[in-house]
Amino acid sequence: MSKLGLWGLFLMIGGGVIIGFQQISRLVGQSGSYDTLCLVDLFQPDFFNWIDSMTFLGINRLLDTIVMAPIYIILLIVGGVMLIISGFFKS
Numbered sequence: 001m002s003k004l005g006l007w008g009l010f011l012m013i014g015g016g017v018i019i020g021f022q023q024i025s026r027l028v029g030q031s032g033s034y035d036t037l038c039l040v041d042l043f044q045p046d047f048f049n050w051i052d053s054m055t056f057l058g059i060n061r062l063l064d065t066i067v068m069a070p071i072y073i074i075l076l077i078v079g080g081v082m083l084i085i086s087g088f089f090k091s
Contacts, residue, residue: 002089008082015075022072037071 001009022036035041040048048067054060066074 002086004082004089005086008079008086011075011079011082013079015072015079018072018075038069039067039071039074042071 018037051060051063051067054063
């Protein structure tokens with residue numbers, strides 16, 4: 001398996017682990033349970049101010065959607081794309 005395939009697999013496993021922790025915390029029912037994380041939660045919101053200044057064909061809405069998406073969805077999608085790309089470039 002190529003390095004790109006391994007990175008894709010690790011990203012998908014990471015997304016699955018995050019989903020697993022969220023489900024376990026929901027089952028336990030603790031107060032202040034595991035919230036859905038997005039990129040804005042991980043970094044300061046000031047880092048993403050440049051997105052609002054983009055006006056090219058509504059790309060700011062697309063980037064805003066990506067930034068506000070749950071991190072496990074981003075990990076699963078990027079990992080899946082990496083696995084697909086690594087399948088095309090087998091050595």
